[in-house]
Amino acid sequence: MQSKLAASLVPIEEQPHYAFPVLVGDIGGTNARFAIIDGPNADARTLPILHTADFPTIDAAIRENVLPLLDAVPKTAILAVAGPIDGDEIDLTNAPWVVRPKVMIAELGFSDVVVINDFEAQALAVAFIDDENREKIGGRDPEAHASRLVLGPGTGLGVAGLVNARHIWIPVPGEGGHVDVGPRTARDRAIFPHLEAIGGRISAEQLLCGRGIVNIYTAIARADGRDPQARQPKEITAAALEGADAGAVETVSLFATYLGRLAGDLALVFMARGGVYIGGGIAQKIMAALKKPEFRAGFEDKAPHQALLAEIPTYVLTHPLAALSGLSTYARSPMRFGLSTDGRRWQA
Numbered sequence: 001m002q003s004k005l006a007a008s009l010v011p012i013e014e015q016p017h018y019a020f021p022v023l024v025g026d027i028g029g030t031n032a033r034f035a036i037i038d039g040p041n042a043d044a045r046t047l048p049i050l051h052t053a054d055f056p057t058i059d060a061a062i063r064e065n066v067l068p069l070l071d072a073v074p075k076t077a078i079l080a081v082a083g084p085i086d087g088d089e090i091d092l093t094n095a096p097w098v099v100r101p102k103v104m105i106a107e108l109g110f111s112d113v114v115v116i117n118d119f120e121a122q123a124l125a126v127a128f129i130d131d132e133n134r135e136k137i138g139g140r141d142p143e144a145h146a147s148r149l150v151l152g153p154g155t156g157l158g159v160a161g162l163v164n165a166r167h168i169w170i171p172v173p174g175e176g177g178h179v180d181v182g183p184r185t186a187r188d189r190a191i192f193p194h195l196e197a198i199g200g201r202i203s204a205e206q207l208l209c210g211r212g213i214v215n216i217y218t219a220i221a222r223a224d225g226r227d228p229q230a231r232q233p234k235e236i237t238a239a240a241l242e243g244a245d246a247g248a249v250e251t252v253s254l255f256a257t258y259l260g261r262l263a264g265d266l267a268l269v270f271m272a273r274g275g276v277y278i279g280g281g282i283a284q285k286i287m288a289a290l291k292k293p294e295f296r297a298g299f300e301d302k303a304p305h306q307a308l309l310a311e312i313p314t315y316v317l318t319h320p321l322a323a324l325s326g327l328s329t330y331a332r333s334p335m336r337f338g339l340s341t342d343g344r345r346w347q348a
């Protein structure tokens with residue numbers, strides 16, 4: 001009775017319908033991942049991951065390395081991008097690509113192009129996730145219909161909420177990766193002056209992404225009076241997991257603490273009793289470090305709300321292509337989601 005009422009409240013003309021084949025794409029600052037869905041009941045077939053730096057434009061990447069692998073030109077493209085969607089030319093925040101849906105329709109042969117935020121796509125994935133695709137790190141069982149939160153360090157730091165209302169899941173995108181962060185402990189107060197302020201402040205993304213790992217590592221060295229070595233994020237996390245370099249070990253420990261603190265703050269904002277999910281490329285690679293006490297301690301240490309946070313479960317998303325899986329579920333059954341396509345859908 002209740003679900004019939006809910007369905008009747010969603011005007012049918014507001015529920016999009018997509019023609020197959022549908023190409024789904026997750027376009028990050030470093031990696032571009034695609035999958036093709038041939039029909040409403042077909043499995044998504046994932047295509048080889050491309051590096052954005054290897055192609056001058058997204059159109060060249062699709063024309064040269066996606067379309068030749070397909071039996072037919074996709075009718076629909078649903079793309080998730082790391083960047084604000086405002087108009088017909090969508091710039092990626094951390095890469096030189098520009099997504100031009102009108103040009104894609106004219107030159108690549110698509111009839112329908114939808115562009116959403118990449119963490120909105122992660123939120124779609126979290127709506128119907130199962131235990132196989134997540135690893136729990138602390139907390140009680142989630143409340144099935146309570147709000148959820150997904151955040152993920154990658155090339156940048158993405159954040160989205162996921163709210164259940166009127167029996168559908170509504171992703172809430174935002175720029176939560178750019179909130180201010182500040183020092184709490186004496187050690188933080190020694191390290192923070194050595195972090196570069198941008199526009200007079202330190203934002204979460206300056207600590208919680210690939211570049212952020214390097215920033216923490218460098219600031220620790222400077223705080224300790226050492227010249228920092230130039231190292232890649234993956235070299236620092238590999239050295240930390242081997243226990244080979246004290247600066248690297250502390251970097252990953254602080255990264256886990258800072259990620260836990262931010263996740264806890266945002267869980268309070270969303271009252272995320274449905275669970276907090278850590279996506280992005282880095283979390284899966286440092287799972288062992290996130291399972292140590294620092295992450296949950298940072299998450300729960302929120303007086304006067306420690307008891308509330310202690311109950312909220314945190315997970316690492318272990319699906320290797322979570323955003324694509326969310327986009328695929330959405331392409332097949334958009335009516336299960338409250339995803340607005342206003343200003344984000346272009347049709348031939």
Ligand SMILES: Nc1ncnc2c1ncn2[C@@H]1O[C@H](COP(=O)(O)OP(=O)(O)OP(=O)(O)O)[C@@H](O)[C@H]1O
Pocket residue numbers: 027028029030031032082094118153154155156157158209210211213233234235237238280281282285
């Ligand atoms: N083992 C590792 N440890 C730490 N950082 C890593 C590791 N491997 C890759 N990275 C960093 O992860 C980042 C890439 O993350 P990801 O794979 O999520 O890419 P992306 O989807 O293109 O990013 P985004 O969606 O944030 O733009 C790069 O900054 C890279 O240096």
